Amino acid sequence: MRVLVTGASQGIGAAVAERFAAQGAEVHLVARGAVALAAVVERITARGGRAVAHVADLADERRVLALAEEVGPVDVLVNNAGVGRWLFLDDTAPDELRGMTALPYASYALLTSLLLPAMRERGSGRLVFLNSPASRIAIPGATGYTAARWAVRGLVAALRQDLRGTGVGVTEVVPGAVRSNYFDNNPGSAERIPWVVSRLVPTMTPERVAAEVVKAVARGRSEVVFPWQIKLFDLVGRVIPGAVAYLAWRTGVHR
Template sequence: MATASASASTPTKLSGQRVVVTGASSGIGAALARELAGRGAEVVLVARTRTALEALSAELPGSSVVVGDLATAAGCAAAAGEILAGGVPEVVVHNAGAGRWLAVDETPEGEAATMMAVPYLAAFELTRALTPAMIARRRGRHVYMTSVSAFLHVPGAAGYSAARWAVRGLAGQVRADLRGTGVGVTLLAPAEVDSPYFDHNPGTRERIPRATVLMGGRASTTTIARLGADAVEAGRRTAILPRQAALVVRTTPPPVLSWLAARTGWRHP
């Protein structure tokens, strides 16, 4: 199973390069934008909320803002057009994500489609729209943000976890498609992160399996951003973050991981 120690491809220079970060208005996305800008990247901030993006952009010299709703194909196409109008990106970080932790029978009609729209379909559509220009230049990197839940089955998070599995699958498929083009792929999979996501989704934190303490506990967004940027610069194929989480996933068979999550996680009433 691929982990943070997985083989690396060609390293990716960030200093002076145009780097797109979706879902950049808060949480891991905002932390990543700050980290990448601190390494000299010219960051393109993408999200729905203009005020939040403009406030962050004011902190980051050389950054720019693209406001768009990535939950629709049309929104992704419009965002991609605006991104390309400013130049072909060197790196695209597909970080935008949404979704509540709900069991399959708790999920309202239609909400699963919303959870799949962002992150999975948004990442697919942006990849489709931006890749031809990257291939024409013979270099670049797509970076897909998933979760450690894409490596096990977490009770009480059917739609959320399935969407993260889909992103993991997409990263592998895009890597296979783009082999030999000069465009690389990195998959980032954080374990528990101390982010505003939990404030916006009350009750979710209580569903995190207790066994996840074995993965190093709750990491800050700045820690995940630093480790994620390291993985991108090193050209890693897959990075499970932090290192303790990577060690657990690498050494524990997937059925055992899922068993631990079931034994120490949410249980249906």
């Protein structure tokens, strides 16, 4: 099995790549940081796994086109890369807003469109999209980030419709808070998590998320939302969305 994982130099992406490699997959890792990416590849190969690094900025359309050519057909695509500080829309610089749109939404859509034809032709494959609880609970003061994550949710829903009966599966994985460098790299964002989420939802390790991703691919699951607290927010939000929206606003950041 050949697996491509984006955002694989650290955190969830690195853990997912290592988990697939441990199960015998040939993994292709994509990220901007060459040094960190090489370290993950070294860990995998030291354990007898097969891994190839591809240094790429997925916000660069030309580099994404070249990446698809470099990697070739894959059995599983794990769209994981993402950026973005949590800011009010009018506090977000235009360049940063474009970056939030490029990663994750535009990069997920473009890379998927390039690797999908080979999957359709052979009638098998799986597209995996890592998403945020912000795709279920609109976070106040995180406008660009939240909107991009809802866009990914829409992409997933549209692809499920397009790919019915083709043999190509679509999986969305939505974990709660994860221990990673994300909030270190995006200062001020952690303080904007509504306390109803930060106090009630436990923080997980990237390895826990990786285990859920690999299990979801093996079982052909279409959606995995966890832990149960996030799943509960999701379910209640589908029935009485106004209540969840109010709770997020009431316990979130205000101006």
